[in-house]
Each structure stands twice: as C-alpha cells, then as structure tokens.
Amino acid sequence: MRQSRYFIQTMREIPSEAEVISHQLMLRAGMIKKVAAGIYDYLPLGLKVIRKVENIVRENMNKAGAVELLMSVVQPAELWQLSGRWNHFGKELLRFKDRGERDFCLGPTHEEVITDIVKSQVNSYKQMPVTLYQIQTKFRDEVRPRFGLMRGREFIMKDAYSFDIDDAGADISYQKMYDAYRSVFNACGLRHKVVDADTGAIGGSFSHEFMVLADTGEDAVMSCTKCDYSANIEKAQVVDNGEKETVELSPLEEVATPDKHTALEVAEFLGVDIKHVPKTMIIRCEGVMDGKEEKTIFVACMVRGDHEVNLTKVKNIVKAKSAEFAEHYEVQDMTGCAVGSLGPVNMPLKVYVDNALKYVSNIVVGANKESYHIKNVNLDRDAKIEGYFDIRNALSGDKCPLCGAEYEETRGIEVGHIFKLGTKYSESMGAKALDKNGKNIPIVMGCYGIGIGRTAASAIEQNYDESGIIWPKAVAPFEAVVVPVNTNDEEVIKKADEIYECLLNMGVDVLIDDRNERAGVKFNDADLIGYPLRVSVGKKTLSDGKVEVLIRRTKEVILIDADNSAAEKIKEILDTKVL
Amino acid sequence: MRQSRYFIQTMREIPSEAEVISHQLMLRAGMIKKVAAGIYDYLPLGLKVIRKVENIVRENMNKAGAVELLMSVVQPAELWQLSGRWNHFGKELLRFKDRGERDFCLGPTHEEVITDIVKSQVNSYKQMPVTLYQIQTKFRDEVRPRFGLMRGREFIMKDAYSFDIDDAGADISYQKMYDAYRSVFNACGLRHKVVDADTGAIGGSFSHEFMVLADTGEDAVMSCTKCDYSANIEKAQVVDNGEKETVELSPLEEVATPDKHTALEVAEFLGVDIKHVPKTMIIRCEGVMDGKEEKTIFVACMVRGDHEVNLTKVKNIVKAKSAEFAEHYEVQDMTGCAVGSLGPVNMPLKVYVDNALKYVSNIVVGANKESYHIKNVNLDRDAKIEGYFDIRNALSGDKCPLCGAEYEETRGIEVGHIFKLGTKYSESMGAKALDKNGKNIPIVMGCYGIGIGRTAASAIEQNYDESGIIWPKAVAPFEAVVVPVNTNDEEVIKKADEIYECLLNMGVDVLIDDRNERAGVKFNDADLIGYPLRVSVGKKTLSDGKVEVLIRRTKEVILIDADNSAAEKIKEILDTKVL
Known part of the structure; x- marks a missing residue:
C-alpha cells in the first residue's frame, strides 16, 4: 500500500480522554476514532489489525471443526423471555422498541439466538457434536465504558457455542475449544496464561479464562511458581492450613x-x-x-x-x-x-x-x-x-492447591473466556434431541468467547515503549514500512519503490511511506504505529550501496546491500528475527 | 468440507411466510433463519454466499483505490442533528435511548459518521481524493419488511463515500465507483443494467442504479432497444412529441x-x-x-x-x-x-x-x-x-430521448446505487478543506451503496428452476458437490473421497455429501441448494470406470473416466463450462 493513497493521520499529543496506554496509542496512531462513550470507528489501520486477529481466530475455529454463521445484531425480547434473562440481565442489555412498539434488544451475547437455531434444526444425536461460531458486533451498555477498545459498549467478538448429546461429548467439545484458544493467542504472538475462572452470570459448570499478560492488566492472576496451575484471583483457591495458636483464652x-x-x-x-x-x-x-x-x-x-x-x-x-x-x-x-x-x-x-x-x-x-x-x-x-x-483473595506466597508450591501474582487482560454451560439454556428454551436410546433430552452446551478488539488492545498493553506500539508481526497493520528518506532524490525514490514492489510480490504486507515529508516525521510515525520492520532508503547509505533495516522491537539496525537481493534479505530478517 | 461435519438442514415444504422465490429458496435450502420480521440469521451456507459477494466487492473497491474502514452500528443523535436528518429521516431511523437517557440510533446509512471522520482528519486538498468504504450491518425500521433478504430491516451493506476538493475531482471519483460496480456485478456473474436514477431522499446532483435483471424484479426499467440508454421508470424521460388533432373545438x-x-x-x-x-x-x-x-x-x-x-x-x-x-x-x-x-x-x-x-x-x-x-x-x-x-411513466414503445428508437420495459432488482452528493453534508456538518489557493471550502462528496444480501437474493431471482437455485459459480456456497451414491460400497466411498481430496487440493471450493442417506435425498438437496456442479460416484457407473458430472444450469451430464485424471477433468469442466 502507498501511504499517499491510504488514510492515516497520527497525532502527537496524548489525548486527555485516554487513561490506558493502548487507548492512547490507538488514538495517536489513528487506528480508532471515538463516536460516543464506548463506541469507536475502526479507521483503516485499526481495521487491518482487527481483521488479522479475526482471521487468526477464524482459521483456528475452522481447524477445530467449528462452523461459521452470522446471527442478528437486533434480537427480539421473546427469546430472552424464554431463557428468563429479559428481566435478569440488568441495564447492560440495551432494550428498545421498534416502530410497531415491539420489544427488542441489541445482542450482548447470543446464547438465546443460537439455542433457538439449534432447536429448530437439530433433533437427533446424529446431528451432533456441532460447534457454531460467529464474528460479530455486539453491544453492552456498560455503566462506565472506558479504556478504548478494552471496555467498549460496541465491540467485536467471536462467540462460539457447542452442542452435544451428553456430558462426555460436551467435555470433548470444550477441550477442542480450549486447545484452539491456545493456538489463537500463540498465533497472535501474545504471552498469555489460561486460568481457572468462575462461571459468573453466564452460569454452567466450569470455565477458563485466557489472559494476556501485561503489567497494566485489570485482572490479578495467581499462578503456581512450580506447576501449571493458574487461576483468576476470583477463583484461586486458598489452601486451609496453619496451626492454632497455643495461648490461654482471655476474657472478653x-x-x-x-x-x-x-x-x-x-x-x-x-x-x-x-x-x-x-x-x-x-x-x-x-x-x-x-x-x-x-x-x-x-x-x-x-x-x-x-x-x-x-x-x-x-x-x-x-x-x-x-x-x-x-x-x-x-x-x-x-x-x-x-x-x-x-x-x-x-x-x-x-x-x-x-x-x-x-x-x-x-x-x-x-x-x-x-x-x-x-x-x-x-x-x-x-x-x-x-x-x-475459603472466602479471601489468594496472595503471593500462598500455597498452590495442586502441588503445594507458592503462588505468585501476575496481572492479565481477559481476552477469552470459555464455559461449560450444561443444559441451562437448552432446558429453559426447550432445545432437545433424541439420544441413542430414542429418549428426548436437553442438549448439553458450551460457550466460548474471544474479544477481538480487546485482543488487539492487549497486544499493545503487552508490547509498547516510549515511542509507540511494538506490534507482534502476526497482528501488525503492516509487517514492514519502506521509507524513502530523501523524497527529492530520484535514486532514493527508485530504489525504495523497487524494494517495496519486490516485497509486495513476495507476499509481504508492506507499506511505503511515499509522502513528501521530512524523514523525522516518517520515522516518528513508523515508531508510533509500530510496524515490526522499518526499511529506510537514504541518499547517504545508498551511496555506500546500503539500505538500513530497523527491527522495531529490539532497535537492532542491520545494513543490507542495496542490490537485487535486498527484498529477499528483508524477507529473511522478517521471517527469522521478527516476532 | 464434509457435510457430516457441517451444518445444513434443508426443508421440503414451501414456507408460507415467503412470497418471493429467493426468500422461499433461501429458507428451504437452510441458508437463512428468521429471527423477527425483517431480521435474519445467516446460517453457514447463506453466510458463505454473503462472504463471496463481500469479497468480490472488497476486491473491486480496493482495486479502485478505495480504503476500507469500519464505522459503528450505534450512532449518537448529535451527528444526525448536525446534518439536520434527526428530525427528517422518518421512522425508518430506529431511535432509542441508552441507560444514561442519551439519544442514539441504529445506523441506516453513514453519511453523518463518515463526514465527521473526514472533518476530523482531512484539512487540505493534498489529502484528497480519498474514497472510504465499509461492509457492515445496518438497520432500517421498514414499515413492511418482506421478501427475506430483499427488503429486510437488518441488512449487510457496502457503503463507500468519496471526498474531493472540487466538482471535477468528484466526477472522477464517481466514475471510478461506477466502473468498479460494473466489475462487481460482472464478477458475480449477474446480468444487470445501469440506469439513470432519481437522487431521492439522499439528495445530490446525479445518480445511477445498478439493476440485476429478473422477471420478478420490483423495479421497472426502461431501456432503449437500440442505444445504451436505460433509466429507472421513476426517471425515464418521455419525449414530448405528437401532432395536435385538427378538429373543431366544440362547446362545453x-x-x-x-x-x-x-x-x-x-x-x-x-x-x-x-x-x-x-x-x-x-x-x-x-x-x-x-x-x-x-x-x-x-x-x-x-x-x-x-x-x-x-x-x-x-x-x-x-x-x-x-x-x-x-x-x-x-x-x-x-x-x-x-x-x-x-x-x-x-x-x-x-x-x-x-x-x-x-x-x-x-x-x-x-x-x-x-x-x-x-x-x-x-x-x-x-x-x-x-x-x-413530462409527468407520466414511460411505456414500451415510447421514444428514447437519446436516439429516438423505442423503449422496452424490463424488470430489475436494485442492488447498487451511486450518488453524486455535492456539498450537502460537508456544508451542514462543516467538513471543509483548504484548496490550492488556500481557501477553506466544503468538500465535494459522493456516496455509493451495494446491498450485499440483496445481491445474493437477486442472484437467485435471476437463476432458479423448479428444483431449486442455480448459483452463478462466483457466488455459490460451494462450487461443486461430490455425492457418493452407494454409501455401503467401499469402492464408491474411496473414489468419492479421493476425488474430493484432489479437488480440495486444486483449490476448488467443494463439499462432499458423506451423509448416510439415499441418493435421491442427496440429489434433491444438491438441486435445491444449487451447487453449479454435481459429481456422482455410483457403483454402477464406477464398474464401467466412469463418474457422472452434472452441470446444474444446463442439466448436461458428462461421464468422465474414474481414474487419476478425474479431478482434473472436473476442474476443467468447472473452468470452461460452468458460469
């Protein structure tokens, strides 16, 4: 992409409305624009990141055998009355009336709609297991939306729902999603932890959260320093041990x-x-x-x-x-x-x-x-x-309930949450199927969510420095930027164009900053936006037959030959040295 | 994709709620499910069609230099008050209040939001021309939603907006979109016409509609039998000609x-x-x-x-x-x-x-x-x-205003509409930029819409027979289906699997109907769903060393050798004989 034909506007000032770093940097890098409290437009650069996360999620969902569909944003009250949540969900459920005075809501989640679909289409164990998912815009009328994409009201989410004839099947479906989620966050290049979690308002029998680790994370995670056990602080068990003090009991x-x-x-x-x-x-x-x-x-x-x-x-x-x-x-x-x-x-x-x-x-x-x-x-x-x-929060130094080693506390951002739901919705909404014995029984469900925008924001919370974002390669808006340093030098322009075109042809997602701007402006923008690799073509280095490659994360500078092999060399650096 | 791991439920009966053929067939083929009046879920097969249309649109938008972003579904009243449409839009604009009693609406179109974005990011002619687009779910609270995806309340639309410093630039941007739209509908494999149209409620100076031709179309299109002129009946000019009757004027x-x-x-x-x-x-x-x-x-x-x-x-x-x-x-x-x-x-x-x-x-x-x-x-x-x-509707036989030949009337479905907006929104919302002379002037806009779901539905209205849908290859949910006819025959299963795997590897979007069902059931489903090509592997033909290929549109049956060349031969038929 040529920046002169693209749509990027960065800003220097830290926007006063933004409290957290990902929110500040996404605004400054021109990735999102606020429409109203908790509602954002995704500008082209921001949308590119969102799409990359979506595609990683989609690929892993498909690989796990989940089937994509797309449910409606606007949902009728009837379905929510059937599940019993119309009156219980609280004000986060944005309710309204259509022109015919019928009650509707904006979908904050889709258990009701998907259960209704499966109820209408599935009636036998032969049609299961099936896991359905969508990537879609949802709305929750948060009382205090904040932190940009981290806690918005309108947000993009991947939600999946599994349907099995029995518990054993549901456990297998759950495990497949668990594994797929690991793959998703690994593929995004994010350090993360899976933690035991409380099932909360969604209900069900067990649950895990996927936490991207970041010092700025809202959630406390207790992890064993020895074994694999991790749990959200809400859930982290405190072992009941100690010795009774042997003192005389005094009078009140x-x-x-x-x-x-x-x-x-x-x-x-x-x-x-x-x-x-x-x-x-x-x-x-x-x-x-x-x-x-x-x-x-x-x-x-x-x-x-x-x-x-x-x-x-x-x-x-x-x-x-x-x-x-x-x-x-x-x-x-x-x-x-x-x-x-x-x-x-x-x-x-x-x-x-x-x-x-x-x-x-x-x-x-x-x-x-x-x-x-x-x-x-x-x-x-x-x-x-x-x-x-056990009614207190665990602390660093408390004992792991599995192996007895010590807990340590880390901070995380919840980007995924999976639940074994059981029959909560299938019972209330009458989604039943015949089992092998011809008995009509409620279907056993699981539900599985990934916050797409939140994952993008968490990547920033985990990867930034004083100059800006350091995108993991897999979710960067562009993998590399080519910067012609002297825009009035024909040689420079020609070489930059040549490298850019070569990289494009090699399948690299590359931008050329062909604006008629000073090098400093371009470098600052490149650092702020956080392309993993910056290729600078300047008059001075070019006269030595060299082109400069900067790895954003490590700040390592590599001079490469400015000949026909340049693009290949850059691709090699991208493939081997950039995370 | 293996059908046993997919999610398709067809139905035999014609659903009583569906008046038009595309609506009937999409319901029967298990592509959509009604959630409420004018609101549908896209089931996996339906979503696949939608995504293919989206991708054709996206590709052509990108080729035309338009840049993708994604605006919010929920829009604040303030923006609509600024443009003056909050009070004028009528009840199709679904208005509601959030938990803080602030006024919002569901976006039926995005002129306000995009103008606000451009106002905040663009201030000089140097940043233009720019055309921005999104593919997104919109909502219009139609008084009488009907015809399935043809006139829904919640629907997926591609909307693009162009921004230029002057009229001449805006005309060039308009022409680029005009050309891109031609490419889109050609690539979708749809017979269509571009017609002169009235600018309607959106306003602006000129406008064209893109009509998919179908006898069942809601719109009447007048086309010259000789030259290229076509116009929506609303707009089609009637030439003022005739000869005054030479009779004596009688008394009242x-x-x-x-x-x-x-x-x-x-x-x-x-x-x-x-x-x-x-x-x-x-x-x-x-x-x-x-x-x-x-x-x-x-x-x-x-x-x-x-x-x-x-x-x-x-x-x-x-x-x-x-x-x-x-x-x-x-x-x-x-x-x-x-x-x-x-x-x-x-x-x-x-x-x-x-x-x-x-x-x-x-x-x-x-x-x-x-x-x-x-x-x-x-x-x-x-x-x-x-x-x-000229205040009457044109009729077949009326004279073309350009060449004088005769009009003929055809029926069409409006799938795209492009408008030259001028400065209507930029003036009311204050979106100005400096021109070359340093004068701050309102930006000249165009807007360009394609109904994604409606395009999919129009493909059916144009392409069906008594057995079901006949998808144009480019937008078919799968390009081909492989049907093992005798599911208890190992040879059959093996050959069918082999052909399926080969086609997959060759990049064909293929389904294998591996259900344990009678051949008749599978054939009926294949006809109803409308895969362009059906490959039947049956015991009888296989014993003659043959596999049967059926072209859905022409009903032509081709017997091909069941050897290693089978998949290649099928691919060749797909590439050369299937539209």
Missing part, C-alpha cells in the same frame, strides 16, 4: 476506639498485630433461592485484617446470583451499627468466617457499637458462626 | 356520469376513446420551500386515461422533498369534491398537465361535482393550467 473486654475504623487503625491504636484484628463486612447477596423464590439476603463475612474478602467465593458459598458489599445505609439498617465497628458477637446476620481465622486466638473485633471494639474474642467461644470457609 | 357540455369513476368507466359510458378521458389526481407535495420555510402543498396533475402519473417527476417539477397521492379526505378538503369526479375546470389547486394532453382536443374531464363530467373541454381554452410537463 470492651474497649473504646474513638475514630478508629480500619483494622490497621485499630491494631495500631491497641498495639495488636493486625492478624488479630479481623475485618467484618456486610455483603448483599441477590438471587438466593428460598423454596421457589429468589431472595436478597445480607450476610456478615470475616477475614483477617491483612486479607481481602473475595466476593465471588462468598457468592458461591451462599449460592447467590451476585454478591456485593452492602451500601452504608444498608449496613446501618441490617445491623443497627455503622461500618467500622462491626463484629461477630451478637451479629444479627449469619456470619461466614475465613479459614485463616481458625488459627488465631484472643482477637479484636468491632462491638457493633460505634467507636467500641471487643478484645480477646475467640470465635468458637464467643460468637455464633456458620463455619470457616 | 356537462353530463351526468352516475357511478362512473375511473377513466375507463367514463370512456365506455360516453363512448369516447380513453385517450380523450384524462385522469386528474391530487398530489401532496411535502418540503416545498416558501421563502425560508418548508411547506406542504397540494397540486392537481393530469395525464391521459391510459397513462400513469409519475410521482418522482411531479416531485422534481414542484421542487418538493416528497410527493404522494393525497388521501381521500385530503382531496375532499382541498377541492370540495371526491376522487373520481375531479377535473381542471375551476380547480382551486395549481394544475400540472402531461405533455401528451397537448395534442388532444374536446376531452372529457371531471366536473368537480360528484357524478358529473364535462365534455368538449379544451385545456388552453377552458382551464387555468401551470403548463405542460
């Missing part, structure tokens, strides 16, 4: 703790180790089944003062659909006491205690009375609790 | 015409040639400028009793934004008389008369009084008229 003692609210403040004020000052938090759990009805309940959770409550674990233990910290006014309503002085003694709510508190004695807890705490509490003696559970 | 005479309302009824009742009984119709014209205000006015239009009023021509003569036949109650309000007895004598509205009425004398018109007509009317003598104009 109420103490005034004026203006001391955090565990740390109280510990320091009383001169106690923070491990002996647990936090008691009130959690709102929605969607807890009580007979046939869903209820919202509040529970108290206790973790050590130096630990953090893990809401996902609480949610799963309480068997709720969601778990969130209660608002201050809710805490006041439920306990009669303000946040900061809560404790398990005479707590009117059920109390769930983290395993780590099993091993400490004579602890300090809130007195459920503003500005008072109680010393020498021993939970088994002084409080009524539901029991000890 | 009011006659009772009880229960006679149509021109034909009146002509028969009075024993007069229908050419002497013109129709007078009242037309509502909206958006007529009166000073700085837009007004709705009503006018009377007269055409010969055997002619039809052309609303587009009336709209253009009156300089209105739209022209529609008035409702009965409006006619009563404006004229004091009911439809069926209207006439020009003492008509309170402006009267526009078709040229053909210039040449007749002593005509019969409504008396503007229920059940009465007036005989012997001579317009120049008896009525106050605005003049004679």
